[in-house]
Amino acid sequence: ILNVEQSPQSLHVQEGDSTNFTCSFPSSNFYALHWYRWETAKSPEALFVMTLNGDEKKKGRISATLNTKEGYSYLYIKGSQPEDSATYLCAFNSGNTPLVFGKGTRLSVIA
Amino acid sequence: DAGITQSPRYKITETGRQVTLMCHQTWSHSYMFWYRQDLGHGLRLIYYSAAADITDKGEVPDGYVVSRSKTENFPLTLESATRSQTSVYFCASSVSGMVFNEQFFGPGTRLTVL
Numbered sequence: 191i192l193n194v195e196q197s198p199q200s201l202h203v204q205e206g207d208s209t210n211f212t213c214s215f216p217s218s219n220f221y222a223l224h225w226y227r228w229e230t231a232k233s234p235e236a237l238f239v240m241t242l243n244g245d246e247k248k249k250g251r252i253s254a255t256l257n258t259k260e261g262y263s264y265l266y267i268k269g270s271q272p273e274d275s276a277t278y279l280c281a282f283n284s285g286n287t288p289l290v291f292g293k294g295t296r297l298s299v300i301a
Numbered sequence: 302d303a304g305i306t307q308s309p310r311y312k313i314t315e316t317g318r319q320v321t322l323m324c325h326q327t328w329s330h331s332y333m334f335w336y337r338q339d340l341g342h343g344l345r346l347i348y349y350s351a352a353a354d355i356t357d358k359g360e361v362p363d364g365y366v367v368s369r370s371k372t373e374n375f376p377l378t379l380e381s382a383t384r385s386q387t388s389v390y391f392c393a394s395s396v397s398g399m400v401f402n403e404q405f406f407g408p409g410t411r412l413t414v415l
Contacts, residue, residue, distance in 0.1 A: 221400045233391065234344070236403035279344070283400045288334070288359055293343035 192216055194282045196292035203270050204300055210266045211295040213280030217261035224281040224289060225254055225265055234279060237265075270299040304328070307392050307407040315415050320379045322410050324392030332395045333375040334404065335359075335367065337388040344391065349399075350375055382414045 195214040203209045215223065222241050226234040238247040243258040251268045267274055277296045281289035305326040314320050324333065335347040336359075346359030348367040356367050364386060366378045379386055390410045395402040 224403065226404075233406035233408055234404075235406070239401060239403055241401060286399060288346050288349055288399055289404070291344040293341070 192282060192284060192290045194280060194290050194292040196278075196280055196295050198295060199293070200296040200298070202298045202300060205271060207270050207299075208266065208268045209270055209297065210264050211278065211297075213263045213265070213282075213292055215261050215263075215280070215282040216284065217259060219284040220258040220261075220282075221285055222283040223256055223258075223263050224283070225263070226279040226281065227252075228277040228279055228294065230276070237278075265295075267297070270297075272299045272301050275299045305392060305394055305405055305407040307390075307410050309410060310408065311411050313413045313415065314382050316383060317381050320382050320412065322377045322379075322390055322392075322412070324375045324377070324407060326373055326375075326392075326394045326405075326407075328394065328396070328405075329372055330394035330405070331372070331397045332399060332402075332404075333369065334393040334395075335365070335375070335377045336391045336393065337361065338391060338409075339388050347377065347390075379412075382412075384414050386412065387414045388412060 197212050225237040228234040238254050240256040245256040247254050253266045256263045277294040279294045281291045308323045334349045336344045345361050350356045350369040353372050392407040393404040395404045
């Protein structure tokens with residue numbers, strides 16, 4: 191079973207703060223890295239699918255970077271808002287096999 | 302536009318009973334997936350299907366059976382429910398392939414086995 195680690199497990203930030211968290215994955219046999227946003231009582235929703243080393247993706251105040259050689263991806267949130275409170279999941283793919291999900295980083299933004 | 306739906310949304314059953322969770326998608330997506338979500342484990346894949354009549358095991362398949370006779374439906378059956386199968390179950394689908402295509406998740410079914 192491939193290991194996908196996310197850190198921190200949870201964090202609390204003040205409204206307006208910027209924050210970031212990490213997804214670590216095996217650096218060999220990389221195909222794709224997915225990020226999902228999962229609000230409480232809802233379903234996970236895709237944020238980004240990243241495939242190339244050095245990839246940077248952005249959606250509003252949320253952005254992500256990818257380093258496939260060292261096996262990590264960062265998710266950044268600029269100027270956090272209470273509506274950003276959610277669990278952020280990353281998922282790794284090593285070929286035509288199912289995604290392996292990390293356990294997520296639970297973000298709470300305090301107004 | 303219904304998207305992907307699951308039924309029931311909540312289910313309470315007893316140990317030893319058979320339970321079927323339904324998943325239906327209206328997009329004609331090729332791939333469908335069943336996950337369970339448990340505290341401390343995140344999302345774990347139970348079974349997946351690449352197309353009608355093609356299914357494969359995921360990380361935690363024991364105690365579960367799936368079928369996919371039609372592209373749009375992917376039911377998950379617990380043949381003899383156990384307390385350890387108390388969980389929230391999510392169905393998901395993707396257009397094609399598992400690598401580059403995002404997955405779309407259903408609303409989840411909360412199952413309690415007494």
